[in-house]
Amino acid sequence: MYGCYRTEKFKIFLILDVFLVLCWMLFNAFSRPVRSAGSSQEGIFLPVVMYHSITDHPQTDYQLSPEIFAQDLYYLYANGYQTVSAEQLLAYTRHEADLPEKPVMLTFDDGFYNNLSLALPLLEEYDMCAVISIVGYYTDVTAEKDPHADRYSYLTWGDVQELLKSGRIEIGSHTYNLHSNAERAGCSIRIGEQEESYASMLREDLGKLQSEMQMHTGSISGVFAYPYGFVCRESVPVLKELGFFCTLTCREEPNYITRDADCLYGLSRYNRNPAESAEAFFTRILQKSS
Numbered sequence: 001m002y003g004c005y006r007t008e009k010f011k012i013f014l015i016l017d018v019f020l021v022l023c024w025m026l027f028n029a030f031s032r033p034v035r036s037a038g039s040s041q042e043g044i045f046l047p048v049v050m051y052h053s054i055t056d057h058p059q060t061d062y063q064l065s066p067e068i069f070a071q072d073l074y075y076l077y078a079n080g081y082q083t084v085s086a087e088q089l090l091a092y093t094r095h096e097a098d099l100p101e102k103p104v105m106l107t108f109d110d111g112f113y114n115n116l117s118l119a120l121p122l123l124e125e126y127d128m129c130a131v132i133s134i135v136g137y138y139t140d141v142t143a144e145k146d147p148h149a150d151r152y153s154y155l156t157w158g159d160v161q162e163l164l165k166s167g168r169i170e171i172g173s174h175t176y177n178l179h180s181n182a183e184r185a186g187c188s189i190r191i192g193e194q195e196e197s198y199a200s201m202l203r204e205d206l207g208k209l210q211s212e213m214q215m216h217t218g219s220i221s222g223v224f225a226y227p228y229g230f231v232c233r234e235s236v237p238v239l240k241e242l243g244f245f246c247t248l249t250c251r252e253e254p255n256y257i258t259r260d261a262d263c264l265y266g267l268s269r270y271n272r273n274p275a276e277s278a279e280a281f282f283t284r285i286l287q288k289s290s
C-alpha cells in the first residue's frame with residue numbers, strides 16, 4: 001500500500017516536472033524579442049547625432065546655438081560617452097580595434113563655416129571628434145564668394161584643411177552638386193530612370209568631389225551623407241566603387257555595430273533640433289531598442 005502510494009507520488013512529480021520543463025521552454029520561446037534582419041541587437045549600440053549649422057539665430061530644426069551644442073557635449077562627457085570616428089568603426093568591423101564602452105558619433109551636414117569657427121573649439125574643449133560632410137559645389141563656388149560669416153557661410157578648401165589639421169574631424173561627402181530636390185530627390189534614382197544612366201550620373205558627381213578631396217587634402221572621403229536622407233539601393237555599388245565605407249541616413253533609430261563592415265552602410269541618425277534640452281534629447285536617443 002505504502003509502496004503503491006510512493007509510485008503514484010513519483011508519477012505525479014514526474015508529470016509535474018515534465019509540465020514545468022514544457023512551461024519553461026514555451027516561456028523562453030515567446031519571451032525573446034523579435035529581431036528583424038538588419039536590426040540585429042547583437043552588435044555595439046551606437047547612437048549617431050546629426051547637426052547642421054551652429055549659430056545663434058534663428059533657431060530652427062537645422063540651426064542650433066553654440067550654447068546648446070556645448071550643453072550636448074557636456075551631457076555626453078558627464079555621462080561617460082566617448083565620440084568615435086568612422087575610421088574607428090571600420091577598424092572595429094575588421095577586428096583591428098575595440099570601441100569604447102559607450103560610443104556615440106557626431107555628424108554635421110552641409111559644411112557650414114561655423115562648424116570650424118564655433119563647433120570645433122567646443123569639440124576640442126571636450127576632446128571629441130566629428131564627421132563634417134560637405135557639398136562640393138558650396139565649397140568650390142559659394143564659399144569663395146561669401147565673407148566667412150558665422151551665420152551662413154560655407155567652408156572653403158582652406159577651412160577644410162584646417163579642420164583636418166585638428167586631428168578630430170573627418171570630412172565626408174554630401175555630393176558635389178546633388179543637394180537639391182529640383183531634378184530628383186537628393187541623389188536618388190528617378191522613377192523609370194535606367195540604372196546604368198543613373199549610376200554614371202552619380203559616379204560623375206561623387207567622383208568630382210572625391211577628386212577635389214584628393215587634390216586639396218591628399219585623401220578621399222570614406223563617409224557619405226545622403227542629401228535629405230533620400231536613400232536608394234542603386235547608389236550603393238557606386239558608393240562602394242568610389243571608396244565610401246560608411247553612409248549616413250536621416251532615419252531616426254539606434255544602430256548596432258557588428259564585425260561585418262556592411263553594417264556601416266546606412267547608419268541611422270537623430271536630427272538635433274533646439275526644441276529639446278540636452279538631457280531630454282539624449283535620454284530619448286540613448287535608449288537601446290528592446
Ligand SMILES: [Zn+2]
Nearest residue numbers: 109110227228
Ligand atoms: Zn544637407
